[in-house]
Amino acid sequence: MNLQSQEKSTQQNYGSDPLEVRDTNHYKSEYIHPFVERWDQLIDWDGRAEAEGDFFISALREHGVKKVLDVATGTGFHSVRLLRAGFEVTSADGSPTMLAKAFENARKRDYLLRTAQADWRWLNRDIHDYYDAVICLGNSFTHLHDDNDRRKALAEFYATLKHDGILIIDQRNYDALLDHKVEPTHNFYYCGDNVRATPEHVDESLARFRYEFPDDEVFHLNMFPLRKKYVRRLLREVGFQHVTTYGDFQETYRDAEPDFFIHVAEKRYLEGGEEE
Structure with missing residues (x-):
């Protein structure tokens, strides 16, 4: 992939009514170059590393993982952390602008990075290998607005896993937003100073977030508000045999508290039912 040849769009385009944009295919035009260049201000690599600790590294090691496919690499945070921890990593993303930034961050x-531009719905068209683990982090799965798209993507993740592989997928706690109108605290995932990420509109089929940066730049993302039980059900229906859900890296939590849920879905059959 020629990382220098990607078009650098400078404006997000939601049309006359941004609340009508509930389309999976819109994600590439959301992650425009100026937004991607500021994304790490929102994440803050050092702050996020401290917040999540070794949660993902430990989870992967506990399952004997050596080879990881990071399907939502974004600006490369988790890919670089896993490389540093000794895992073999392939970094994929649907956005060429994000991939270019991830490659640049890793070189610094x-x-x-071993990179691949891939749409999850046709992942195995572009990824021709099998992995011990697939990770889909950073609330990325929420970019799929259609139930069929979500099922197709999960089936593609499942197919690229080895027989005993695992999928780790996270999501914002949309249940709290939808049911209790509780806004996220961003204590774990968005650790940047002086950067605001706030819900501008939330209904059962759209969560529109506003991102404000210190230089008065404002960007938006339109996402689907995934409910926790729905995601767990989809994982089981696609074929994952055992799903454990954590709240902000803790297995014991109250549903109203976590900013994020993390699902660890195991492909191999295990006796003893399913954990919450």
Whole structure:
């Protein structure tokens, strides 16, 4: 992939009524170059690393994982962390602008990413290998606005996993937003100073977030508000045998408290039912 040849769009385009944009295919035009360049201000790599600790590294090691496919690499945060921890990593994303930024971030830290531009709904068209784990982090799965798209993507994740592989997928706690009107605290995932990420509109089929940066730049993302039980059900229906859900990296939590849920879905059959 020629990382220098990607078009650098400068404006998001939601049309005359942004609340009508509930389309999976819109994600590429949301992650425009100026937004991607500021994304790490929102994430803050050091702050996020401290917040999540070794949760993902430990979870992968506990399952004997060596080879990881990061399907939503974004600006490369988790790919670089896993490379540093000794995993073999392939970094994929649907946005060429994000992939270019991830490649640049990794080079600055003396790592060379193995990258692939891939739409999850046709993942195995572009990814021709099998992995011990697939990770889909950063609330990325919420970009799929259609139930069929979500099922197709999960089936593609399942197919690229080895027989005993695992999928780790996270999501914002939309149940709290929809049912209790509780806004996220961003204590774990969005750790940047002086950057605001606030819900501008939330209904059962759209969560529109506003991102405000210190230089008065404002961007938006339109996402689907995934409910926790729905995601767990989809994982089981696609074929995952065992799903464990954590709230902000804790297995014991009250549903109204976490900003994020993390689902660890196991492909191999296990006796003893399903954990909450």
